[in-house]
Amino acid sequence: MNIEFIIDGKLIRAHKGQSILKAALLNGIDIPHLCYHEKLSATGACRLCIVKVNGMYKASCTEPVAEGIDVVTYDEELSMMRKELLEMLLAEGDHNCLYCHSNGNCELQNYCYQYNVEPPAKDLPKNIREVDLTSSQGIKRDENKCILCGRCVKACAEIQVNFVWDFAGRGSHAHLTSDMYEKIGDSSCIQCGTCVQLCPTGALSFQTVLGRGMNWELKKESSICIYCGVGCKIDFYTNKEGKLVKAMGNDEGPNKGHLCVKGRFGFDFVQSNKRLTTPLIKKNGKFEKATWDEALDLVASKFGEIKEKSSPDALMAFASAKCTNEENYLMQKFMRSVIGTNNIDHCARL
Numbered sequence: 001m002n003i004e005f006i007i008d009g010k011l012i013r014a015h016k017g018q019s020i021l022k023a024a025l026l027n028g029i030d031i032p033h034l035c036y037h038e039k040l041s042a043t044g045a046c047r048l049c050i051v052k053v054n055g056m057y058k059a060s061c062t063e064p065v066a067e068g069i070d071v072v073t074y075d076e077e078l079s080m081m082r083k084e085l086l087e088m089l090l091a092e093g094d095h096n097c098l099y100c101h102s103n104g105n106c107e108l109q110n111y112c113y114q115y116n117v118e119p120p121a122k123d124l125p126k127n128i129r130e131v132d133l134t135s136s137q138g139i140k141r142d143e144n145k146c147i148l149c150g151r152c153v154k155a156c157a158e159i160q161v162n163f164v165w166d167f168a169g170r171g172s173h174a175h176l177t178s179d180m181y182e183k184i185g186d187s188s189c190i191q192c193g194t195c196v197q198l199c200p201t202g203a204l205s206f207q208t209v210l211g212r213g214m215n216w217e218l219k220k221e222s223s224i225c226i227y228c229g230v231g232c233k234i235d236f237y238t239n240k241e242g243k244l245v246k247a248m249g250n251d252e253g254p255n256k257g258h259l260c261v262k263g264r265f266g267f268d269f270v271q272s273n274k275r276l277t278t279p280l281i282k283k284n285g286k287f288e289k290a291t292w293d294e295a296l297d298l299v300a301s302k303f304g305e306i307k308e309k310s311s312p313d314a315l316m317a318f319a320s321a322k323c324t325n326e327e328n329y330l331m332q333k334f335m336r337s338v339i340g341t342n343n344i345d346h347c348a349r350l
Ligand code: SF4
Pocket: 094, 095, 096, 097, 098, 100, 101, 102, 103, 104, 106, 107, 108, 109, 145, 201, 202, 203
């Protein structure tokens, strides 16, 4: 902390090279921002983070702190400029919040409310683009709600390192494009959903939630991904009917908010009516429902037979990354101490 300066009359200490916005946020001072996200490098696209630095207008997400500067984050002029910026963002797109499933979870909407921005005039000419609803199984893309903030571009490049998104066109023709194709489903996207999670509007959204619940109705429960040993922390959202509809990476887990396609979309089995709910034992070539006691007795007797007839080394166990550390410990203990073999392995070695 080697730089001292003033924000709104308060003395702030910051590291050299830090942006004014970052230093402000770290000190509990909120400056409105849309293109900036703490996980991404700064873009400086939306200009909403505008502040006065020694009386000069600067974008605080790209302006580095400097010794002794005097920063003003709110006054009547700045509020007016932010309101105008928001009006332009809203007017350029096609925002009908009532029918937008991001309603209630939209940073643009929050700021429009905060700055009392009226919906744009209905007869304003608009360049309406086709909504890509079906090309990807996981992601819906509505360019009409895109504010060209670039968060998705950076999320894909800097977090997932897949470089799917980029901008094409100039001026009023500027738009987001994926891998040279217009449709996300035709691109090299691996469906991690990181860009969707960081999009501040309803331009990118998850197919799983469409028509299944509005944001304010969803309930959040945190859990751990069951697919691999990384143990990503996930916030699962359920709708009014108690169905799982959305998975978001939780920032507190080892994944720091990131997920892969399995954690992001691999929860449909939970509600599948094809899911086994009791053990099945094959009798006369057909599976029949059994109790857990019957199933476990059968497995134990078969293991005993093999051990008796051949040797403990005729048996082996293959543990799963879907299990907890404790379950995997018990598995090796069982094989070594109960069965009597060191034949134990784990799918993570593959
Ligand atoms: S993206 Fe946000 S501002 Fe736009 S329609 Fe959806 S909720 Fe409203």
